[in-house]
Amino acid sequence: MSSSSSPSSRMVADMPGGKCSLRRGKEKRKKRVLSIPLSLQVDEEKCRHIRKQYRRLMHTVQEQRDDIVHTASDLLTEALQEADELFDSVSRTREAALDAQFLVLASDVGKEKAHQLNADMCVFNQAAFRGLLLVFAGLHGLEEKRPDLGHCDELVARTFWEQVHRKATPWMLRAETFHFVFGSFRPEPSARKPRQRKRVQRPDEGARDMPTKLRAGDLCSDQVTTEMEVERILGLLQTYFRQYPDTPVPYFEFVVDPNSFSRTVENMFYVSFIIRDGFARIRLDQDRLPILEPINMNQMEEENDPGYHGRKQGVISLSLQDWKNIVATFEISEAMITSS
């Protein structure tokens, strides 16, 4: 190993020019003292040696990779220790990069080695375990004849469990703990309602409640209301037509209640009954807006059969926003259908 005090001629071969000249300059021109701090006086020979060591290490590890991975050798650990020692004398990035390269290689090899290790422990051989268990319980002969206890008769199975129990108990040296229930409740948040103390009484036969009899009117109450409403609205419509004959009323003006969306929907519902029963009809006028028209009683006999006009079905859907828009567009200020 060449030290810094060796003659400059030896360092000529692989020296970057600048430093070589510095050294030569130092020796030749002793008067000119260049104040170079010691840390900068890198020993090229030393660095080369370090690099050489690193490369040798890497080469060794690569060569013996198979060995390291498959055998339980300490080669990897030794190589790492050597690299550790080498790193102490590293002072430049060039060597540090080599060190990093070596570490990457070493960790790859280490990972392979670890994988090897895991693979050996993963396997659980069920059949072997079963056999061992039977031997443990003292039932040797069963291994070949009956592979699983499901086919064994009751007595053998029970003997097996008793044996296991007997043999396994001494391995669990633990005394029973104190089992209790009182005191393990969390406190009840609500108090119970005070209950009446029941007195022993003969149940009275007569005072039992009869189930409430259903009155005839109760069941059809809803339908009655609907019918009444429909009739009322029909009456309103016909009154309107009597007042203003031959002017069909715009559907929306008739139906919409500017103050209540739910009322509007109800009105549409009742008007649909009127149309279904044939007392009015709905069609589009020149502006493609729906209008309601009455059907005269005379017309009813001729035109009321379903085939005549080719009755169609329509579905009107109305959202809250639509309703608001309609109220604004048609400038509806008050409902035509007043509530009774």
Place this chain on the structure above:
Amino acid sequence: MQSSARRTGVMTDVHRRFLQLLMTHGVLEEQDIQRLQKHCYMVHDRNATVEKLEDFINNINSVLESLYIEVKKGVTEDNGRPIYALVNLATTPVSKMASDFAENELDLFRKALELIVDSESGFASSTNILNLVDQLKGKKMKKKEAEQVLQKFVQNKWLIEKEGEFTLHSRAILEMEQYIRETYPDSVKMCNICHSLLIQPFSFQGQSCETCGIRMHLPCMAKYFQSSPEPHCPHCNDYWPHEIPEVFNQEKEKEREEAGFSKSSKKSLRSRQQ
């Protein structure tokens, strides 16, 4: 600390072994307890005289007093056998940490307890208990799980099952008596004779007076009417219509068992008498 007015007893290994064995079983009949005591003496102290059971247990209780644990003596409700159980007496921060049962399981026990106490017969049908499973605190429990939990209670001797209906085991009655009296003061039933908690007032024979409605334990009734040829209700003096059961007698039980065995072999008879 308590004054030395009551002398705290000293526990030897005999006592300790006895206590640990009692802990394992939870509740034991008097016969078994006596055998257990003798066994403990055998193991540790062959030559010592076997202490009287009452003093033995009082000794243990005096040591356990500071922990609020006690070996309580009680009587089973259906046939009057004396039993001993190790019970917890107080709710302490430590007792609240008990991990035998989960929170929802304890809540199930509490609801079952409520149903049993409220019922007329002291039995709660499993359907009624299972219907309450939705209202339990803690983790949601399925009905199938609840059935298994109820079986766990039966195994650990907290509940007894009879034809699909559940009632409290004597162990639970001994431990929970105070709790039941405090929590359900209106619906709890008391025996007219011994003035303690009554869970099963009606059994197959029926033990309530028809006219005045007082109730009593089956064994209490047996003892009360033991000597009288014509039984009368103690409260209203009416004629007592029901059949009087026999009083449970330890000696008679032994004799009956021995008589049963004498036919088999004399050897077993000798071993029984020991």
